[in-house]
Amino acid sequence: MNKGRIFCNVVVVFLVAIVGFSCKDKEKNQPFEVKKKPNFLFVLVDDQSPFDFKFYDSTSTLDAPTITQLAKDGLVVDDARHMGAMVGAVCTPSRHMIMSGRTVWSLPSMQGYINPNEPKNLEENTIGAIFNRAGYSTMRTCKVGNSYPKANKQFTVVKDATKRGGTDESGSAWHADQVLTYLEDRDSIADENPFFIYFGLSHPHDVRDGTPELLAKYGATNHTDKNSLPAANEKQPPLPDNYLDGHPFHHGHLELRDEENVSGVWKNRDEQTVRNEIGREYACSENIDIQLNKVLRKLEAMGELDNTYIIYTSDHGIAVGRHGLMGKQNLYEHTWRVPLIVKGPGIKTNQRVKGNIYLTDIxxxxxxxxxxxxxxxxxxxxxxxxxxxxxxxxxxxxxGVYAGGSTPGMRTVKKGDWKLIKYDVLDGKVRETQLFNLAENPNEYIALHGKSSEMQNNLAENSKYAAKLAEMENLLLEEMETYGDPFRLWDQETK
Incomplete structure (x- = not known):
């Protein structure tokens, strides 16, 4: 072989080796980008049906551009639900489930309900404590009461107060101001930790005292005279399709505040009262939308919005005239379901899924x-x-379960398009069964709604669906056993 060629090859190999070692050395010393931990903005409102929003019910007249855009920019869950309650204040077990990830019959004792097997020191494994340990800066603002006090205290910064008024200081703007102040303080001290913000609001829970301009927009008044009806106004939202002026049987909770003593409603179920109350509800909900927009714009200005997961939901739904009910102590879809939107890193825009999610899964x-x-x-x-x-x-x-008031109470189970609700209340005085096909009857119309279609009715007494009824009855018992339900209904096997 030519000596010159050998020499050239040796030189080439030597140079390649030098370059290789140089590149490796450069790679070793090159600063690598550390993936930034995501932030979280968890938005929880109080008493809001998913059907208040156009993206769940196209007939809704609620104007909520920020939340609607959030739904377009993220993912909407159609079947998101709270698991239920064993006490009248449905908010309380719901918020325990959100904070702890526990199921309804496995929560700590609360408000007269005693769980002999309640977990010890559970608050140490709730949202605030978990994210603190993970190096997050945590902040919370929300209402006071009907929640999980031991878990609430785990957040590093806590600014809680119940704000259900119609001014900036007494309403939803107060909660937004706490978040905005926290973000400004964080910016001023250059806090580089990722953040978890629990942005809770006290509305649209009653008393639904909206701001004057938003009440006017929805033709509503903060009615306070028990001896008269609120004025009718063409601007008020229409009655919901499943409105009734009374439920066909008692819900089983005697002297229930939500059904008998809400200011502006009381026991009234007439059209004027219900439309006015929906108008008040919408006024409060639009104000929430305005306050959320302020917080999102602040995050955008800080350059944090794209790296923040935003979760929007409610602790449960609410009736407000649907099925002749006003409160949250029932298991119809308007109350058992909750709105749920999630936007953030890795989540495709404009998505819609079934989900079959409980708030327990948050x-x-x-x-x-x-x-x-x-x-x-x-x-x-x-x-x-x-x-x-x-x-x-x-x-x-x-x-789902509601066992506040009288026990065993109400139970529901859903699989596919089929849903069963059973009522065993007032010491056996009320024992009712409802079977719905939600694909054909999404509004859960019953006989009083007067629909001519066979499927748009309660099918429990229809012999054509006896096999489906038996299947759903068996499924309900299986679910009760799975979740440790301590009760049995009148027609179930006793424990």
């Missing part, structure tokens, strides 16, 4: 999104796979 999902180990105390399921487009739902069957 905590494990938050942990999953933040890459935090899910505590062993958690019983819910992470729905991150749903958010990331990997699956449409996380379970096939949904179970």
């Amino acid at each position: 905590l494990p999902t938050l942990c999953d999104l933040a890459d935090i180990d899910i505590p062993e105390t958690v019983q819910g399921k992470s729905f991150k796979p749903v958010l990331m487009g990997e699956q449409d739902s996380i379970r096939d069957v949904m179970y």
